[in-house]
Each structure stands twice: as C-alpha cells, then as structure tokens.
Amino acid sequence: MNTVNTGDTAWVLISAALVMLMTPGLAFFYGGMVRKKNILSILMQCFIVLCLLSIQWVVYGYSISFAPNDGFWGGFQWFCLNGVGVEPYPDYAATIPHQAFMIFQAMFAVITPALILGAFAERMKFSSFLIFILLWATFVYAPVCHWVWGTGGWLKKLGVLDFAGGIVVHITAGIAALATALVIGKRKNLEKNIPSPHNLPFVVLGTALLWFGWFGFNAGSALAANGIAVSAFVATNTAAAAGGLSWALMDLIRNGRTTMFGTASGAVAGLAAVTPGAGFISVVPAIAIGLVASLICFIAVSVIKPKLGYDDSLDAFGVHCISGTWGVLATGLFASKLVNPAGADGLFLGNPKQFLIQLIAVGVTLVYAFAVTMIIYKIVDLTIGVRVDEKEEAMGLDLTQHHERAYTVLE
Amino acid sequence: MKLVIAIIQPHKLEDVKKELYAAEVNLITVSEVLGHGQQKGVTEIYRGAKETGNLLRKVRLEIAVNESFVEPTIKAIIKGAKTGNVGDGKIFVLDLGRCVRIRTNEEGSLAIG
Numbered sequence: 001m002n003t004v005n006t007g008d009t010a011w012v013l014i015s016a017a018l019v020m021l022m023t024p025g026l027a028f029f030y031g032g033m034v035r036k037k038n039i040l041s042i043l044m045q046c047f048i049v050l051c052l053l054s055i056q057w058v059v060y061g062y063s064i065s066f067a068p069n070d071g072f073w074g075g076f077q078w079f080c081l082n083g084v085g086v087e088p089y090p091d092y093a094a095t096i097p098h099q100a101f102m103i104f105q106a107m108f109a110v111i112t113p114a115l116i117l118g119a120f121a122e123r124m125k126f127s128s129f130l131i132f133i134l135l136w137a138t139f140v141y142a143p144v145c146h147w148v149w150g151t152g153g154w155l156k157k158l159g160v161l162d163f164a165g166g167i168v169v170h171i172t173a174g175i176a177a178l179a180t181a182l183v184i185g186k187r188k189n190l191e192k193n194i195p196s197p198h199n200l201p202f203v204v205l206g207t208a209l210l211w212f213g214w215f216g217f218n219a220g221s222a223l224a225a226n227g228i229a230v231s232a233f234v235a236t237n238t239a240a241a242a243g244g245l246s247w248a249l250m251d252l253i254r255n256g257r258t259t260m261f262g263t264a265s266g267a268v269a270g271l272a273a274v275t276p277g278a279g280f281i282s283v284v285p286a287i288a289i290g291l292v293a294s295l296i297c298f299i300a301v302s303v304i305k306p307k308l309g310y311d312d313s314l315d316a317f318g319v320h321c322i323s324g325t326w327g328v329l330a331t332g333l334f335a336s337k338l339v340n341p342a343g344a345d346g347l348f349l350g351n352p353k354q355f356l357i358q359l360i361a362v363g364v365t366l367v368y369a370f371a372v373t374m375i376i377y378k379i380v381d382l383t384i385g386v387r388v389d390e391k392e393e394a395m396g397l398d399l400t401q402h403h404e405r406a407y408t409v410l411e
Numbered sequence: 412m413k414l415v416i417a418i419i420q421p422h423k424l425e426d427v428k429k430e431l432y433a434a435e436v437n438l439i440t441v442s443e444v445l446g447h448g449q450q451k452g453v454t455e456i457y458r459g460a461k462e463t464g465n466l467l468r469k470v471r472l473e474i475a476v477n478e479s480f481v482e483p484t485i486k487a488i489i490k491g492a493k494t495g496n497v498g499d500g501k502i503f504v505l506d507l508g509r510c511v512r513i514r515t516n517e518e519g520s521l522a523i524g
Contacts, residue, residue, distance in 0.1 A: 409468065
C-alpha cells in the first residue's frame, strides 16, 4: 500500500485550483480581443466548457483517457470514477490520492477544448459549439491524452516527453483551431475592416491569470511538492518572461513601438512553449525556448497568416500550435537527465533518438487531430449547422445567442 | 449649407465611410446612440427576467455640407448603409444657420469644407 504524502497532495490540489482559474483567465484573454457585441459569447463558451467537461470527465472522460489499456484509448472500467478512490494509483502518482490526480487532469481536459474557440470566435452558433466541444473532447483529446500519458499509450511506450501538455494540450487544440478556421470561413466584412480588440485591459488581465495558473499547470505536473516541481516552476516563469520580452523587441524593431497586446501575447507563447519541457530542462534552455517561441509566433500571426488569408480570429493556431510544436521539439533538444532522472537526454546531450521520438509524436498528433476535428466539424455542420446567419453575426452573438449585452450605452 | 444627420447600423459604418470618402466627403462626426424604429428592438433576458422592446445600438453621423454636396452625401450613405432589411436607418437633412471654424474664425461655406 502506497502512503499518501500530505505535502504532495496539498500541492496537487492547489495546482488543480490554479489550472481551473486558467479557463476564466482564457475567457478574458480572448474576450478582450473581440468586438464588444461578442464578449459575452466568449465568456460563456469558456464557462460552459468548464461546466460541461467537468461532468464529462468524471462520468467517462477520465476513464477513456487514463484507464489502462493498450488500444486506441483507455478502458471503460473507471466509468463514473468506479475504482478511482483516495488510495494512490502508483502508475500515475504514488504519493497522492488517485482522485487528486483525476481532478488535476480534469482541469487540463477543460481548458484544452476552450483554447480552440479563439479560431471561430464571433461566428459560431452556441448549440453547435456545445456539441462540437463534447465530440472533440471525446474523440480528439481523450485518445491523444491516452497515447501520451495513459498506461498502455503507444507514444508513452515509445518514450515521448511531454511534461505538462505540449502535445496533449497545445498541439491538439492549436491544430484544431486551424482546421475550424479553415472550414468555418472568415468573419464578414473582414477585408474592409479588421476589428480592433474592444478591451485590451481584459487581455492583460487574462494573460496575468493564465501566467499565474500556469504555475499549477507546469509545476503541478510534477505531481509532488519536490525539486522537479521547483525547476518546472522556475522554467515556466523564465520562459514566460523571455517570451514577453522577445515579442516586445520584435514589435519595436518592426513597428517602432512596443505594445501591450504584443507583450502579453509573447508571454503566452513562451508559456505554451515551455509546457512540454518544463520538468526536463534547466534555466538557459527555458530562456531560449521563450525567446524563440515569440519569434516564430510573431512571424506566424503577423506575416504568414495575412498571406495565407485564413481567419484564425484570436490566433489560437498561431500562438498555441506553433509554440506548442516548437516546445515539444525543443524538449527533444534540451531535455536533461540531470534535471529529471525520470526523463531522458535530448539531442544536445548526445541523444538524437529523443528528438526523433518527439518529431514522430508531433507529426502523428498534428495529422490525427486535424483530420478528426474536420470530421467532427462536418458532422455538426451537416446536422444542425455551425455558423450563425449573416444578420446574427452583424448584431453580435451576445444578443442573438444569449439575449444579453455586456455593456449599456446609457446609464 | 445643410446638416445631414444619418442613423445607421453600427456594422455598416465602415461601408458608409468608404462611400463618403469616394464622394469626397471627408469631414464627419460619429457617435454611438440607441434607437428604436420599425425594427422593434430585441428581447433581453437577465436572470430569467425578460425585457422586450429594448433599444438597439445605432451609429449617428453628422455631416455639414455645402449645397452641392447634399445629394452626393445622401447617395453615399444609402449606398454604404443599405441592406434592404428593417433597421437600416434614416437620413435627416436640416438647414444650417451658421458655421464657424474655431481655429481661423472663418464662417459659412469656407468653414464647412
């Protein structure tokens, strides 16, 4: 019988709460970027994901993601948390109650689908959104989560390193964002008028909440209050800071002024990029990961996106998929057994095989998540239709989908 | 001199501005207003309490022009703002008594352009 460690348990529970806060944080991060007629739709989509997937997770999501199984996804033996109790489950975490691990993972399952909504912001029907998200959590998130983290998962057996969800969270959600942006099409009148973010202070508030919550996301993924948690915490803060500085610098070079929006975006890019490697790398690689993440995301959203012409409204692909992919590959370069003996050495420490494994995991996840997201989108579109009509889009989703408005004009 | 006041749909503002610039009408004032015409407003629900007939967001344009620009201005607004649905808005044209440019004390037609 494994014994529960109180310090570890306390840290994982606090981390779960920190990660929970990231979903409302994301809501403000995204909500500030849209026009004021659509902010409630963004807040509502994030909030309902928190409600919907919290239930999905305890009923069957956790089981199909984490119950031991060698196949496509986990088994159904943990349906409704049957057998998931307060005793530790050593395959995942030997010193905390199994349910603590489960609720920590629940928060990841919640925020991942919420990340996608930046791609189709301001034009998706709420009813279609609910069905899309539920199917996506079931057929994209759960299998990939099982492959990478679940007992019996094939990428786990291959030896892939994904400390806190570069593959499972950022690549799956980021590539799904690209897929949905491509099929749903642009917002109306975009050529004439690229809408300004209606409330940049909200974007900054959201960024701050994300950065704060990310300590739970990454350092909590050590699943213990130990040295690895500390080094992941340090790497996380370092990469976020490097990302923010790097974007500010590129703003300065390219446009002559540093911007608040850019600096906040850079911090998020740095955070997403450091996620897969947080517990395997030391501080200098963390700086490099953050600096480069902002550089490539900056190029992706300000140079490549306008050229290709898709409307990933809030850059869910441009920030999360790009920096997540970079982070997973960078883990294959910088990982060190000196930092985490349970990990592996990367290419720069003489182990090119690890880089290859990371590359395979990225490739397979990109293809799988893109294809299945497309299928799910098409199913929802052919049955109830995904996009709001033109008049509803013009009036805004707050009034048409929810019969509410965020701001009054008078009083 | 006339004062043209137009109430339009907020999302048509960019189209109207584009048409006005094309007609060489460059000086406009824009404000956000609430309005209620044939469109009858919308239903809003707050914690279950239903409110009907609420006012809709509109944009109000004010454009002071010389006589020769009145028709081009009206045409440009219609071209930019028309969707064919109720709620497209209205244009009012008023006689303008006097106009003074603050910077130069110029008056009348000179001040308007």
